[in-house]
Amino acid sequence: MRKDILISYDVNTEQKEGQRRLRLVAKACKNYGQRVQYSVFECRVNDVGFERLKSKLLGIIKPEEDSLRIYHLHGPREKYLEAYGVDKYIDFDDTLVV
Numbered sequence: 001m002r003k004d005i006l007i008s009y010d011v012n013t014e015q016k017e018g019q020r021r022l023r024l025v026a027k028a029c030k031n032y033g034q035r036v037q038y039s040v041f042e043c044r045v046n047d048v049g050f051e052r053l054k055s056k057l058l059g060i061i062k063p064e065e066d067s068l069r070i071y072h073l074h075g076p077r078e079k080y081l082e083a084y085g086v087d088k089y090i091d092f093d094d095t096l097v098v
Helices: 016-030 047-060
Strands: 003-010 033-037 040-045 067-073
Touching: 003 016, 003 033, 003 047, 016 033, 016 040, 016 047, 040 047, 047 067
Parallel strands: none
Antiparallel strands: 003 040, 003 067, 033 040
């Protein structure tokens, strides 16, 4: 079963190691969803994908310096989201024309 999650993160980038972690977190999230804000991703994952992504992210961040939040969103996107301004969301479950 697929579910929608929202991932937000704040990585301490004062050191080069933190800048690297920031890139790795963004890359991991990008593999599972789409960026909707600078440090916020919307992802649609199945149970296995969710566990893989969470495990990957927890292996990247330093909990004593960084913050990671995962929100589980329930129901259709239109029920839990009000978007104003530019909304570049692409529904990959819908028909895509290339």
